Amino acid sequence: MKRIGIDVGGTNTDAALLDGDRVLASVKTFTTADVTSGVRTALNDLLAQAGDAAQDTIAVMIGTTHFTNAVVERRNLGRAAAIRIALPASASLVPFCDWPRDLAAKVNGGVYLVEGGHEYDGRPLVPMNERAVAEAARKIAADGIPAVAISATFSPLTAECEERAAEIVRNEAPDVHVTMSSTLGRIGLLERENVALMNASLIGLARETTRAFVDAVRDSGIEAQLFITQNDGTVVKADAAREYPVFSFASGPTNSMRGAALLAGIEDAVVCDVGGTTADVGCLVNGFPREANNVVEVGGVRTLFRMPDLLSVALGGGTKVTRDPLSVGPESVGYRLGQEALVFGGEQVTATDIAVAAGLIDIGDKSRVAGLSADFVSRALAVMHDRIAEAVDRMKTDATEIPLLAAGGGAMLIPETMPGISKVVHVEHNGVANAVGAAMAQISGETDRIYRDMERDDAIAAARADAIAAAIEAGADKDSIKVIEVEDLPLSYLPGRAIRTRVRVVGDAAALKGTVSA
The missing domain is CATH 3.30.420 (Nucleotidyltransferase; domain 5)
Known part of the structure; x- marks a missing residue:
């Protein structure tokens, strides 16, 4: 199975053509200021060097520092609003409170604190104020803010409030992009909220960059799926990467390690x-x-x-x-x-x-x-x-x-x-x-959740099944999937026999040749 890997670094853009584990051709070019033209050059130089050996290439995997550079250099960032569902708790440290001033000034598109959220054991803190969420959504749309990050207390354990709030925002402001913190981070409200806000601020750049990568691959003349590499050494399809650019922040060093x-x-x-x-x-x-x-x-x-x-x-x-x-x-x-x-x-x-x-x-x-x-x-x-x-x-x-x-x-x-x-x-x-x-790079699937009233082996088996299903949905070949990480932690402070279980699996990209899309 032939695949092309491209990695965009601060100095060089490298490309390699592989057939299985064998390197058929490789090139190293200088990165360009706009990143995309450097990818085009590297891809075209690689195909010229490889000649007929590049036929039947099924996938192109691209790793880029474009998104993390945007944050570090304070450029190409969009404005993002924050809806936090946590009142009456968590009001003393508001969204953006720990951001550098210059970065917050570029990104902060408004802060909205709403009643709701959950306790650490899954009990509702207070009922969510759906009316306040709807009013916030209308205000965000009226202000012309293109994206919003929604966070709630302990949402990685119970994402009910974030999911309902996202539904309300999409109904009230269909043109506003929604990022839910529960899909990105882990326990720790401020840090998880920060990731969601950062992701929301990068959505415009991610869409533009992904489209440019799609065009570069299509213009090269090869028919192959486009994948974007992630922080954990795996890849996702281009359309998924477009929604979660923060998952590509450290993909360069990770690619080198793998x-x-x-x-x-x-x-x-x-x-x-x-x-x-x-x-x-x-x-x-x-x-x-x-x-x-x-x-x-x-x-x-x-x-x-x-x-x-x-x-x-x-x-x-x-x-x-x-x-x-x-x-x-x-x-x-x-x-x-x-x-x-x-x-x-x-x-x-x-x-x-x-x-x-x-x-x-x-x-x-x-x-x-x-x-x-x-x-x-x-x-x-x-x-x-x-x-x-x-x-x-x-x-x-x-x-x-x-x-x-x-x-x-x-x-x-x-x-x-x-x-x-x-x-x-x-x-x-x-x-x-x-x-x-x-x-x-392979495609991953991960689950991190709490299972109640189950034996440890049953909880791990359930988590494994959920992770495998996630990997297959992301485009992995089900026959190649293997478990690479299992963690389980009994939670004595929760009622019943509660076990927090995290399982990560990886698998090869399904050998489906076709045109790229995003």
Whole structure:
């Protein structure tokens, strides 16, 4: 089954064509300011290189930093209103209260607090005020706000209030897009609400970007389904990704981790992905990134949802290096590496120039770095090695020595020996490991709910069935689905025998060839 993976990073856009686990062709191009034209270039270059080998490609998987960059850089964001169903509780900390001021000023489209919600044991806090929800919906539409995020207390356990409120909003304001927090986050009202608001603010950009990706694939001449990669190393169809852009925030590093695992044939390891701007360090467990179980900040906003446990440091191929005194980063030339680095005819010393001068890589015009002293090169390399080793050590959870998989176009900057690392493995095609990971991504299904008056094994079986059904609905081949994660927690504070059970499954995309849509 042939698939194309494309990963858009801050500096490079990479593409790879795979047939099963075999890489047939790969290309690396510079990312463009508008992202989409870079995807077109990478896709067209890949197809030209692959020739007839690209025939019968059934799917294109794209990972992009477009959405997280929009939040971090405060651009291309839409206004979003917040309807919180929680009164008389939760009134002291209103929506947007913990957002950076500049970001809140761009996104805040109004705050509406409504009576309703549930207690932690599923009992109604107070009856929901449906009239107040309807009035809020009419006001949001009258103000021209394009999207709304609906949150309610303990909605991941009981989404009844959010679902009813969404129904009312769609009836009163059919042109307003609705995001329910229960579909995105976990327990923790503020963090879950923040994710929903962020998602709502990105809906316009997500629709525009997804349509551009669809057009790029269609214009390339291949008939294939389009998928977008997600934070957990899986993919969703383009039309689903259009509704939940926040699930793609960390897809770039995740793609690299998955690709490195597949290329190396190692499922439990530390992965260091050195790109053009940052080095991202994470841990693989059973071939998938270890998930973060604590709050993750995105653009200065506290969130708690499905995100990989990653540590990013400002070190990549485009990192600026200065002399007298020596400094390495944090600034980077980013996608301008091809114009500004010494070896490419520019005037800025970068980490790539240091690597070329040290003989770690052979690209560009080596004569342009001949004037860099050996002492300067060795000291700069030492700083880079120390920075990576410290990041790796911080991500390990115990003293056991495990392998480290080196990936990314800047993998040459990773030291060959580090404390706590049994060996450093430079995987084949490591420069495009992110594109390989995107191409090999599977479709997931997850359930996280409370089961009452059931034995533990029965609760897990029910959760497994729900997760499998979700994966099949998302486009997974039912014969390829496997369980990768099971968690269960008895809840002694709830009446009856209550068990909170979370099950995650993955499966290959069903081999359905056809034109892309969104």
